[in-house]
Amino acid sequence: MYPTHFRALIRVSEFFSYRHGELHAERIAVSQIATAVGTPFYLYSAAAFTAQYRRFTGAFSEDQPLICYAVKANSNLAVLRLFASLGAGADVVSEGELRRALAAGVPPQRILFSGVG
DSSP, X not given: OOOXXXXXXXXGGGTEEEETTEEEETTEXXXXXXXXXXXXXXXXXXXXXXXXHHHHHHHTTTTOOOOEEEGGGOOOHHHHHHHHHXXXXXXXXXXXXXXXXXXXXXXXXXXXXXXXX
């Protein structure tokens, strides 16, 4: 089983839910977003990312490790900026990912270059 501090992870359904038969993201109807930006589109919850990040970092707060977001997982600049603003570093595997992390405001000393293999 998972360690105790991982058992109480915040559920995505706290940020995405159906209300009156319509999907909402952080209390905004997804249909409203689709009308505003067009479709198809990617929809992320900054509140969900923030809550999960804080829960995760809180589990290791005594050790104060450098927690890096894998740019490979999602290189969207808004997502990278959010994690940088929360104090996350960036795990990069290429020059392109390095440039995106820097453009998102991740301080160079908080960027970990993993490379391949």
